[in-house]
Every structure is written in structure tokens, then in C-alpha cells.
Amino acid sequence: MAREVTSVPSGPPGAAAAPAAAPARAAAFALRATALLARRALLLAVLLAVVFAGVELLPGDAALAVAGHGESAAGLDRQRHLLGLDRPLPERFLDWITSLPTGDLGTSARGEPVTGLLSASFPNTLVLSGTAFALTLLLSLTLGCRAAARPGGPADRTIGVLATATLALPEFVVAVGLLLLLSLWTGWLPPTTLTGANGSPADWRMLVLPVLALTVPQAGWNTRLVRAALADQATAPHVEAAVLDGLSPHRVVLLHALPGALPAIATGLATSTGMLLGGAVVVETLFNYPGVGMVLAGAVADRDTSVIAGVVACTAAAITLVLFLADLVRDRTVGARP
Template sequence: MAGTLTTLHPGGASVPAPPRAPARILRGASRAARLAARRLAMLVVLLAAVFAAVDFLPGDAADATADRGASASELAARRAAMGLDRPLATRFWDWMTNLPTGDLGTTARGEHVTDVLAGPFPNTLLLGLLALVLAIGGALLLGSWATLRPGGRTDRTIDALATTAFALPEFVVSVALLLVLSQWTGWLPAVTLTGPDGAPESWTMLVLPLLALAIPQIGWNTRIVRGALADQAALPHVRAAVLDGLPRRRILTHHMLPGALPTVAAGIATSAGMLLGGAVVVETLFNYPGIGAVLAGAITDRDTPLVAGVVAAAGAAISLLLLLADLVRTASLGERR
């Protein structure tokens, strides 16, 4: 057929040549666009659910933030000023149409949502990223260590510790860390004090909340890494490398870890959501200046724009990591084909 390239095998049979680079790039871009659209649609649905959930709570922002003893007419005027007299769908649409411009709306107390989140969200993002890096590094180290000694005492011990760590909620880990590293030993401060810029005064104040967030995720990802590497160990090319007498560490780094990357990436992306969710609890326990306190106050005030702003910021970060994990997985599957 005209326009179709072929290559000739030694036996004389002709087969289609590999697709040209531009075609592969276009297909990759198309897959990335579809994945991005799917993640964006999920975020929109999540934000709609947040608007509905806050609206279903007893009371409203006008009542929660009004002065004590406000009259019915004053409350009605506040509701009208806040737009609470309009249908929920209309308020959500107006908020969503302003979102692409970076306008997250105005809080029930008359502040811009972006101004309220400008200080706490970077603090939460820093804590979450550090915890994610620690979780990734710890999981790769422990999962690889267990893989090098399959079925042995080290493998069983790491598996038991990882299962226990993941089973413990963040607040239980936080309390244990507070008792051991702060109350009993005095090594680390129990609460976080903020400086003039709104950030923690000292890096030591990051250690306890960082460990409280990272330990359960180290357990979760260690099990994922160990399982993914076990699947890779059963593949023919890995068995061939073992029979060829290659060193175990080289087999791990050159033959097993690359194939396990898509599964590990998916686990890491899932951990990002768990970390930001757990940050709300951990930040409250350690008085960390993040979005945990902002979100708790916003729910108390029935402040829909502020709650949605927190969810939008956190959801965008999580969606980006999930999208990267999707791209890694599709790229890996494409190479195997």
C-alpha cells in the first residue's frame, strides 16, 4: 500500500516499519490531553460535591459569622450581600467561571480567599513534599532491601513493620512521637511556633509533623515496592539475568526497578492525596501553620468559597501528581508494546 513503510526480515517477509517519531509524539500528546481532561473533570466534580456538602450543613455563613444577637432582617441582608439567597448551582457556576483567572472568591468575613491561603498553603505544601520525598526514599530503600533477601528474616521483619506503620492512623503516630521525642526525651519541640513571615521558626519544628505524616506512607509504599519487585522477579528476562550470574544489586537496579516504576509511581501519587488529607490532623496536633486550621475554621463558618479554595489548591496539586503517574504508566506500557 502506498505510503506504508516496510522492512525486510532475513527470511524475506516484510513487516511494517516502526512508526515515525512525529506520529509517536502526536499519539503521546493525545493520550496526555485525554488524561489531563479526565483529571480536570474529576476535580470539577469534587468541587461541586464540596459546594453541595457545605450547603447541606446546618446553618449558613451569614448566621455563623454574624454578631451575636443579630436580628432576622440583619441576617437576611447579610445573606443577600454574600449571595446566599441565590441558587446553589448559580453560586457554583459563578465561582467556577472566576477560577481560571485565579479568583477564588471572598470569604464570609470579607477577605480574599487567595490572601487567606497565601501563607498557610505553601507551609502545607512544604510539609507534604518533604514527607513525600521521605516516604519515597524510605519505601525504595526498605522494599529493595527486602527484595534482595526474599523470604528471609529481613524480608519478614520489613513486611511486618510496613504493615504496622500503614495500619496506624496519623494521630496515633503523632501522639507516640510526641511522647517519645518531646515529652520523655525533650529532643524536639512539641508545638510549632511561627516567625514574622508565618513559617515555622526553626527546622526542628518540622521534624515531628514530618515523621507523623511520612511513617504511614513509608509503610504503604514499602509494600507496593516489594510487591512490584516480586512481580518483576518472576519475569523471564530477570530469571535469565539470575542464571547469567549477574550481581543481585545490578539485577535489582537495571532489570527490576525500571519495570516496577509504573506501579511505584501510582502508589506515590496515591500517597500524595493521603498526605494532604492527613496534614489536616497532624497540623492541628502540632499547631503547624498550614491549611488544616484554615479548613477547620472555614467549615465552622460554613464558608463555602474558603472550603472550596482549600480543596481546589490541594486537589490541583494531587491531580498533577496523579497525572504524572498516569503518564509514566502509559509511557511504560507504550514502550512494552
């Protein structure tokens, strides 16, 4: 009688299923990423519609702003027709937003392409906000980890008090204080920004005060967030096991607690992006910085809907991208947990 031979798998259980599951996981992740991006894009479209409607509710219009003094009623009507202000608001918004994917942000009330206006100023705002973001990230991680290394210690208490005090200060208050301390009283830094031939600040020192004015409140808020996220991780089993193994507090925080706290930290930093870009508008005006803040101030005075919507679209797109990346970090980190 022939014996029946049964093959026994040589690898560990589930080893053959793991490669087969990888494409499924990748497809599921791509689907979730697409859904997140679509949701962010929808929110951006709603925001732009609100901006169009909000400018329409302001007193006056672009025709009055750009017309000369003593313009006749017939002249104003002609100017409104040239600017398209006699068309229904939904129709104007639909024409503008359907041109947005091609990079066409419309034309300003003074006849300048909005894309050209922002291409000269928006990079300066990105430099300012990006530098402040990098500094905020460095300070909040350093101070938050330092405070969490010895809970309740002198460093933890001091950092907590300083973070609480700074997060309550608006950007313009910090800007005025820095202007008095580092410029008017000491003369260490220039009080205003001079523009070079390329449209950027003429000297890197002119960036210091605006960057610090943006960084101080956000560094305080994110330091507290990092500290709270690490405190939540302190009770995790693998962190408690690392403490029982006798590892130093700093190794426990950096190697065991910090990886688990990254989703919460990424979400907080992504939220700070919007605060940094929004605060940049105020700070740029105070320091005469050549960014979108100056463009936006002039557009609001002119009731120039295309320019205002263009500024909002560029800043909101940058914020949406950062929030999308934060969603991906959180999704990947949570999905990787057993």
C-alpha cells in the first residue's frame, strides 16, 4: 500500500501569507490617502466659496477702489462691467475656480495677473513661515523631551511655565516686544525689512525678528503638546519595560516613548502650519516684509476678490498639503501597530 505523504510547511505560520497581504495593504493605504486628499480638496473649495461671498458683503467694490476721484455713475458702471462685477456671484466663482487647476488665478482689479503678483511674494512668505516652522519643530521637540525625561523636576516645571506664558501671546504682541528689545533699545537687529533687487529681504538679519515673532507662540503651544503626548506614552508597556531595564531617562524618552507619540505631535505641528501662515500676514505688515501679507492688505483695501481668493488658495493649499502629510503619518503609524 502506498503511503500518503503530507508536506509540512517549513516556514513560520503566516510567512507565505505576508507577501500576499502586502499588495492589499498598499491598495488600502492608497485608497485611504485618496479619500483624505479628496476631503481636503472639498474643504478648500468650500473655503474659497466663503471667501468670495465674504468679500461681496464688504462695503464698496473694486470699481470704486480703482476709479479716480469724481468718477461718474456711468463710468463706475462701465468699470464694473469691465471687471465682471455685474455678473452673478455664483457665475464669477464658478469661472474662477474652474480655471484654478490650470494655475490661472484670474486678473486683479488693476489689470495685473494674480499669478504674477503672488509668484513674487508667496515664496518670501514660505521662507518666513518655513523657517519659523523648522525652529518651532526643533524647540518643541527639544524642550518637550527634556521636560518629559524627569517628570515633576525643575526643568519640567520651568519649561511648563514658559510654554504656558508664551502660547498665550499673540504674534503682534511678541513682534512689538521683540522690536522694542532687539531693535529700538539695543540696535542689534534692523527694525524693518528692505527689499533687494530680487524682491527678497536685502539682509538675512531682517528675517530674525519676523521669524522669532512667529516662532515664540507656536513653540510654546507645541512644547506643551509634545510633553502631553510623551506623558501619555509613559504608561505604555514597552516604555515601562524600558524603565525597569534601567535605561537612562533620555534613552527611554527618545527611543521608546517618542515614536509612539509621533502621530499626536505630527497633528499638532500640522495645525501650527495654518497658525504660522495666518500669523505671517500680521507680522509681515508690522515689519514691512515683502510677502503675501502686503499683497493681501492692498487687496482688501481694493475689495479685489481675485487677489484675496488667490492668496487664500495658495496658503490653504500649503496648509492642506501639510495636514494631508500629517494624516498619512498618523495613518501609517497607527496602522503599523500590532
